[in-house]
Every structure is written in C-alpha cells, then in structure tokens.
Amino acid sequence: MGRLIYSMIVSQDGYVAGPDGDFSWARPAEDALASVNEEMAGVGTYLYGRRMYDMMAVWETDPAVAAQSAESERFAELWRRTDKIVYSTTLQEPRTSRTELRRTFDPAEVARLKEATAQDLTVDGPTLAAEAIAHGLVDRITLLVCPLTIGGGLSFWPKTRMDLELRRLDRFEGGVIHLGYEVRGLRGGRGVRP
Template sequence: MGSLIYSMIVSLDGYVADSNGEFASWAQPDEQVLAAINEETTSVSTYLLGRRMYEMMAVWETDPEVIEQSPESTRFAEVWQQAQKVVYSRTLRSVQTSRTQLRSHFDPDEVAQIKAETNGDVTIDGPTLAAEGIRHGLVDRIDVLLCPVTTGGGLRFLPDHRLNLALRHEQKFDNGMVQLRYEVLTG
C-alpha cells in the first residue's frame, strides 16, 4: 500500500499560480532542487492529475527539448514515463502519453483502491484535484516546495479544510527554496 502525496511548488503566501495564472517566472526549480524532487519521486508509481496539471506535465514525455534540458530533467522524465497516470477531466477526450487512463470524475473509492493496490506511492497533483482527496481524507502527506516570493493572490495551494499536520522533513536550498514534508494526522 502506498501513501497518497499532495506535492506542489508554492509561493510564500500559499499560491501555486498568481492571479494571471503565472507561475513559470518564479516556480522554476534549479538543478539542486530538481535533484531533491527526483529523489522524492523515485517512489511514485502512479500520478493522479487534473487536466491542467496533466497538460503541463505531459511535456516530460512529449517534448525532447524539455526532457534533455539538463541531467536532472532527463532523470525526472524517466521517472514520469515509467509511472502510471490517471487524468481527471470532463473536457479531454484523449490523452497523449503512455500508461495513462482518463476519468471524467474523481471517485474516492477508486482512489482508495489505487492507494491500496499500488507497490509505490501515489501523487495527487493540482490544487483542485488535491482538494477532493483532502476532503475525502485520502491524502497522507503534503510536500511543499516553498519559493521565496509572494504573489498577492491567485490559485490557492490548500482548500478551506482543517488539517492537522506534523513536520517530518525540511531542506533548504541555495536558491532560497525550502522543501517541507508534512504527515497528515488523523483525528
């Protein structure tokens, strides 16, 4: 049985994108940070993705320039391509990556089954989809890659839902980013 992990790059004030949907100018991990991300994702066997997150992440299989931009990028692409992927979308009609299934809606029972049957960890990527997992009590861990920037608003990382968390890991990087890992406590 794997853990269900919600992991995102987040501004200091708690947003994954600003009010214009922008994140690329401030959320880019350097090689040191990407190496840490790679270390974390080696245990991932399945990615659960919303449509927008899937469209953004598909480049790790479809765009050779992205895959070959650095050694750590190539390593991440290998991990991404080996994993199973489930995409939740009401608008997509097909997917462009291998090992990918398409679902029209989030089914908490199916996600619980994926968690129970996997040999590795499962990530739930994107704040809208992750909010569903959080509300259903399915998320076991929250990983934050905190950026030294504030956006002043935008797409929030966490939903309006109380969570009790225990800090299990922290790591500082030379570029000012900080990686935090929290266990979601029950009760």
C-alpha cells in the first residue's frame, strides 16, 4: 500500500508563498534538492490542484528550468516519468504527459489509489492537501524549511489539529532543514485516525 505524502518548501513561519503570491525565496541549494530527489524517486503519482499544476508543469515544458543544475535536471526526469492527477474545474486539458484531469477531489478514489499501489503518492499545494488531511488520507508530511520569515501569505498548515511524530531531520547548506513527520492522529477532520 502506498502512503500519501504532503510535501512543500516553506518559510520558517510556515508559509509557502507571501501575501502577494511571491515564493522566489524557495530555492534550496543542491544538497537539499538531492534530498528531495531521493524522496521523490519512490513516488508514483502526484496529486495537484490547478495552481500547483501550472507551477510544476515547467519541469516538462521549460527546458531552462531543468537546466539550472544537476539536481534540477534529476527532478525534471523524475517529474516527467511520474503520473499526475490534476483537480480542476477550469483546466480544459493537461499540457503534460502522464497527466489525468479530474473535476472534483474524490477521497474514496484517492484511498483506492493508495491501496492499489506499492509506490507513494504526493499531494502538493496547501488547499488540496487540507482536503486530503481532512479526510484522513495523509500519512506523512515533509517540509523543506527555509531560514527566513515572510510574515503572512498562503499557510502550509491547515486549520486542523494533527499529532505528528518526527521521523526525519536533516540540515543543508544555507540553513535549510528537511523535516519528515508521520501523521499519528487527526482531530477535527472527517477522517479521524485512531
């Protein structure tokens, strides 16, 4: 059975983008990217909302993004070979390979996907992740924490109590920290775990 992992780059104060949508600060060094690539090598499916898909599609559609570094190229290779499901009511058709479109998020379908695979899945983007967390579907949370605060914006964390167990702590160049947590309990969601 695969695990569903919620994974993103965040500021020290827990935001993925500032009040104006800026996330240009979210550029970890090669050693941190290598750690992300190690983790993503075991992922078989990415789950995205429309905005996150639009942002991530450049890993296939813009060769200059992958050409930034060796680890960027490795991530682009991993991204292109991984299945993607995009949840959107406005996207007419996907513009990347190995991509399926869904009009609504169906928690039962995601549970079946987890059950049917040996590979992990990721849910990326705080809005879609909050929905998956509320249904008790997220098993692991990983963050690359950048050493700065931005004071507000789009929060990584949903407004739900979760009991977490730290399973990974790595420090990288520039003060970036990779944290990995197992979700041990959830309160206030529709999919309460024991």
